[in-house]
Amino acid sequence: MAKEYTLEQIASQVRRDIVRMVTKASSGHPGGSLSSTDILTWLFFKEMNVTPETWNRAGKNLDQFFLSAGHMTPVYYSVLARRGYFPVEELNTFRRFGTRLQGHPCVEKGLPGVNQAAGSLGQGLSVALGAALGKKLNGDPRRVFCLIGDGESEEGQIWEAALMAAHHQADNLVAITDWNHKQIDGDTEDVAGLGDLSEKWRAFGWETIVAAGHDFKAIEKAFADAREKGGKGKPVMLLFQTEMGHGVDFMAGTHKWHGKNPSPEQCEAAMAQLPETLGDF
Numbered sequence: 001m002a003k004e005y006t007l008e009q010i011a012s013q014v015r016r017d018i019v020r021m022v023t024k025a026s027s028g029h030p031g032g033s034l035s036s037t038d039i040l041t042w043l044f045f046k047e048m049n050v051t052p053e054t055w056n057r058a059g060k061n062l063d064q065f066f067l068s069a070g071h072m073t074p075v076y077y078s079v080l081a082r083r084g085y086f087p088v089e090e091l092n093t094f095r096r097f098g099t100r101l102q103g104h105p106c107v108e109k110g111l112p113g114v115n116q117a118a119g120s121l122g123q124g125l126s127v128a129l130g131a132a133l134g135k136k137l138n139g140d141p142r143r144v145f146c147l148i149g150d151g152e153s154e155e156g157q158i159w160e161a162a163l164m165a166a167h168h169q170a171d172n173l174v175a176i177t178d179w180n181h182k183q184i185d186g187d188t189e190d191v192a193g194l195g196d197l198s199e200k201w202r203a204f205g206w207e208t209i210v211a212a213g214h215d216f217k218a219i220e221k222a223f224a225d226a227r228e229k230g231g232k233g234k235p236v237m238l239l240f241q242t243e244m245g246h247g248v249d250f251m252a253g254t255h256k257w258h259g260k261n262p263s264p265e266q267c268e269a270a271m272a273q274l275p276e277t278l279g280d281f
Contacts, residue, residue, distance in 0.1 A: 007216050009277035010082060011041045015247045016274045017078035017091055017281065023267040025095035028103065031257040032149060033075035035213070035242040036178040040079045040147070042219045043176075049142060052084040057107070057115055063142045064115055064131055068124020069149040069178070070104040071259065077101050082278060085113040091281040122155025124148065125175060129165050132173040132235075143230065147176045151183025154192045159204070165235040166205030173235040174226050175206075178213070182244040182255040201237040213240030248273055 014037050022028035048063040055062065067076050074094070081088045086100075093099035100111040105118050116127050128146035135142060148158065165173055179197060181188050188194050201208045207229040211222035219240070226236045244258070245251030248270045262270060 005277060007038075007041055007045065009275075010045060011037050012247075012275050013278040013280075014041060014075060014078045014082060016271060016276060017082070018074040019248065019262060019267055019270045019274070020280065021074050021078070021091055021094040022261045023264065024092070026261050027095055027259075028074055028261055029071040029259045030074060030248075030262070031182065031244045031251060031255065031259075032069060032072045032178060032180065034245050034247050034251065035180040036072060036147060036240075037075050037079075037247070038214050038216065038219060039176060039178065039240050039242075040075055042216065042223065043145060044079045044083045046220070047223050048145065052112060055085065055112060059115065059131065059135075059142075060138070061140055061142055064128075064144045065113075066116055066124045066128040066131065066144070066146045067105060067118050068128070068146055069121065069152050070118025070124070071121075072147070072149075072178075073101070073103060073105055076105065080111075080113040081281075083113075086111065088279075088281045121149070121152040122157035125158055125161040125165075128175070129161050129168075129170055129173060132165075132170045133168055135172055136170070141172075143172045143174055145174050145176065147178065149183070150177055150179045150181060150188050150194060150197065151191070153177065153194060153197065154183075154188070162201065162204040162206065169233045170235045171231050171233050174230065174238065175235065176238045176240065178242055179239050180242040180244040182253075182258065184255065184258045186255050197239055201239070205234060207232075207234045207236045208239060209236065210239045210241065213242035214246055 050062040100109040105114045132144040212218040251257040
């Protein structure tokens with residue numbers, strides 16, 4: 001009988017994967033991947049009505065996920081692999097030329113679980129909105145999820161999509177913000193001043209829910225609230241308060257690990273803080 005793992009154990013392994021992948025590739029984005037680990041662990045292991053066996057890009061009668069913050073592939077690939085979408089050993093190929101695990105998700109090589117390529121920040125919410133509206137036109141009852149960053153939320157296209165989603169009553173769309181208050185150049189408030197994102201999204205006509213992003217009980221309740229608020233004429237925004245680099249003390253709370261790889265010695269120091277649970281790749 002297969003061993004059952006807790007969400008905390010899965011998340012710890014995902015964080016190990018993230019740090020080891022970025023170290024091995026000598027490039028990548030660990031900071032935001034670590035801050036969104038718990039959110040995506042819940043989403044893929046508990047929330048979405050889709051499995052590795054049922055997944056296809058058309059997504060008919062299946063929940064769909066779109067990664068708008070396309071640089072956060074370390075967490076995306078790890079969660080997909082640990083959920084069984086492709087072999088865990090393939091994580092060894094992260095960012096190698098010609099492999100399926102490129103620095104941003106791509107679709108031409110057919111990596112299971114990836115619905116759409118993600119490159120320039122700000123575009124993913126528009127794509128997710130299109131998918132959500134397509135489901136409504138087709139009478140498909142399933143939902144569409146999209147992960148964006150708070151730094152990414154300085155992009156104008158995010159707010160164009162926000163307006164359109166409310167206007168078209170895309171109440172099957174659940175957007176998720178990794179609200180870690182950091183971006184490539186520093187604190188989000190120092191760069192562009194996002195202010196109270198909850199009030200902003202509410203003003204754009206969305207249901208908004210704010211929750212702790214590293215507490216699985218809080219994450220569970222937030223997604224339960226999103227289900228309750230869904231289907232009532234408004235899209236839903238989940239704003240998860242997170243910490244950049246969460247889980248590794250020297251990466252936590254700083255923007256400096258947005259797109260920086262650890263040295264082998266730093267990787268070992270991080271591994272000492274993150275219990276191995278499912279087995280390393």
